[in-house]
Structure formats: C-alpha cells, structure tokens
Amino acid sequence: MPTNSTKTRRSAHRRRVPRDPVSNAWVERREGGLCVLQAARLAKIRWLVHGFSTRPGGVSDLGGEKVLNLGFAEWDTKESVFENRRRFLAALAADDMALCGLSQIHSDVVHVFEAPPAGPCRGDASITNRPGVLLAVQTADCVPILLVDPKNRAIAAVHAGWRGTLQRIISKAIGKMQMEFATKPASVLAAIGPSIGGCCYEVGTDVASEFRSQFSKASEWFDELRTGDEPNPLQWLNMAPPGHQPSPKSVLLDLGKANRAQLLEAGLLAPNISVSHLCTACRSDLLFSYRKDSGTTGRLMSVIGLRA
Numbered sequence: 554m555p556t557n558s559t560k561t562r563r564s565a566h567r568r569r570v571p572r573d574p575v576s577n578a579w580v581e582r583r584e585g586g587l588c589v590l591q592a593a594r595l596a597k598i599r600w601l602v603h604g605f606s607t608r609p610g611g612v613s614d615l616g617g618e619k620v621l622n623l624g625f626a627e628w629d630t631k632e633s634v635f636e637n638r639r640r641f642l643a644a645l646a647a648d649d650m651a652l653c654g655l656s657q658i659h660s661d662v663v664h665v666f667e668a669p670p671a672g673p674c675r676g677d678a679s680i681t682n683r684p685g686v687l688l689a690v691q692t693a694d695c696v697p698i699l700l701v702d703p704k705n706r707a708i709a710a711v712h713a714g715w716r717g718t719l720q721r722i723i724s725k726a727i728g729k730m731q732m733e734f735a736t737k738p739a740s741v742l743a744a745i746g747p748s749i750g751g752c753c754y755e756v757g758t759d760v761a762s763e764f765r766s767q768f769s770k771a772s773e774w775f776d777e778l779r780t781g782d783e784p785n786p787l788q789w790l791n792m793a794p795p796g797h798q799p800s801p802k803s804v805l806l807d808l809g810k811a812n813r814a815q816l817l818e819a820g821l822l823a824p825n826i827s828v829s830h831l832c833t834a835c836r837s838d839l840l841f842s843y844r845k846d847s848g849t850t851g852r853l854m855s856v857i858g859l860r861a
C-alpha cells in the first residue's frame with residue numbers, strides 16, 4: 554500500500570476513467586463466483602498461470618460485504634483468508650501450485666525462488682523458472698506487475714508503490730532475470746495490473762522532487778490538482794517557481810505510467826506491455842483501495858506461475 558505522507562483525492566474521478574473494467578488487451582475470467590483479471594497476451598500461453606484478483610466473491614466480512622480478501626488483516630480471520638486463497642487458486646486451476654508470497658517492505662529487494670521459502674521473506678519482487686512455484690504480490694493501491702520471458706520460461710511478480718518505483722524495483726527484477734535466466738528484455742511480456750490511478754493518487758511535491766532527481770522523464774508522470782486556482786500549471790515542475798507563485802503542496806502521480814516507462818527503458822517493446830486502466834480508488838466496488846477505504850480494506854493478489 555502507498556505510505557501515509559499523502560492524502561486521498563476523493564472527487565471528480567469517475568468521468569476520467571472508463572467504467573469498462575477491461576480493454577481489448579484484458580480479459581475477465583469468471584469462475585466459482587470470482588472474477589479474475591488477465592492480460593490477453595499472457596492468457597494465451599498454455600504453460601503459464603496468471604491472474605489479478607478482484608474484490609467480490611469471497612467469504613471475508615468487510616462491514617457486511619462479502620469480499621475476497623487475500624491478505625491477513627486485523628479485521629479478518631485467518632480461516633477466511635485461507636478459504637479465499639483456496640478459491641482464488643481454484644479459479645485459476647492452480648490448486649496444485651505452491652503459493653510464494655513476500656513480506657512486502659517497499660524496497661528494491663528481488664528474490665530468486667527455486668522452491669517456496671521456509672519462512673517469511675522480506676522483499677518486493679520474486680523471480681523463478683521453476684514449474685509449480687506460484688509467485689505472488691499483494692496490493693491495495695500499489696502497482697502489481699507480472700513478467701514472463703516466453704523464450705526461457707522465466708517469470709517475475711513485482712510490487713511497486715511510489716518508494717519501489719523510485720528505487721526502480723521493476724528494472725531490478727528484469728536485471729535479475731537477465732543474470733539468472735539469460736532473459737532478453739525485448740522478448741519479455743509484461744502485465745501492469747490495477748492500481749491507484751493518476752486520477753486519484755495525490756502525493757506531496759517532495760515525492761515529485763525525488764522522482765525528478767532520479768528520472769529525466771518524471772514530469773510526464775505527474776499532473777497538478779485542478780482546483781482552478783493554479784495560475785501556471787506544472788510550472789513548478791519545470792522551473793524554479795517565481796517568488797509570487799507558491800508551489801502546490803501536492804500533485805497527482807501516475808504510478809502505472811512511471812513503471813511502464815521503466816519497462817520501456819529496460820528494453821521491453823511497447824506492444825508487449827499490457828496496462829490495466831482500472832483505478833483501485835475509482836473502482837472500489839471491484840477492487841480494494843487502501844486510501845479510498847481509509848485503511849480498513851482487503852488485499853488483492855496477483856500471481857504468476859509455470860505449470861508443471
């Protein structure tokens with residue numbers, strides 16, 4: 554989840570994001586009362602399992618609503634989470650695979666899994682080429698990214714909030730795949746799952762400044778809050794603001810765009826990157842949003858694995 558240095562923008566989202574949950578590049582898999590989102594390019598690969606979970610259809614009780622919460626939380630029981638996970642894996646026909654999650658810490662740590670880890674494993678990305686290992690990341694606003702190298706049959710699951718994005722976690726996961734599996738970025742397929750969108754993700758200008766110091770294209774990933782009072786939109790991003798014009802205190806960040814840019818920079822081809830345009834905050838009916846739900850919410854899970 555994104556960290557707390559920022560606030561939620563709560564108004565005027567819906568008209569900027571289509572209600573249609575999937576574009577042509579995405580498919581909805583409905584199975585056992587669940588709806589799992591899949592990137593069409595990845596769904597065509599027969600030896601691959603992958604999916605991005607959604608909110609409806611589980612046994613967890615969140616304020617009277619039955620939801621598919623896949624992460625342990627104070628408000629939920631372990632039994633419910635295990636049952637939800639069982640249903641999610643069943644919907645993907647991945648019941649026989651070993652789920653390999655991470656203790657996510659907003660880092661740039663990438664693990665290579667040859668088998669499920671014996672205990673909790675701190676980090677934010679994992680890679681493998683072992684069939685039967687189901688890599689997983691959990692999110693509720695942050696960006697889940699799944700990668701597959703079809704030539705070498707290697708995969709990755711990545712969790713990227715603003716801190717991970719700033720630390721180039723996705724580039725580092727690809728670098729690790731190159732080292733471990735001789736992956737060529739030009740042949741990698743990527744699916745960037747639903748996350749909080751540039752419509753809703755308000756961050757402090759200190760965050761924008763950090764991105765500017767790290768990425769030459771950072772200003773393309775930010776937008777100003779349109780209250781109507783800004784005399785010179787984005788001027789503060791491109792030059793030192795004149796003394797009589799105070800900088801805004803916060804701006805909007807498009808994390809999906811920032812991660813897509815990093816994928817392109819790493820050598821992936823644009824047609825090989827599928828980006829979900831669903832915003833977790835705009836679509837809190839379908840997804841979980843830590844910000845929209847003020848912290849008390851479930852966790853989505855994104856998984857990828859090689860079938861045995």
Ligand SMILES: [Zn+2]
Binds near residue numbers: 570750832835
């Ligand atoms: Zn939104």
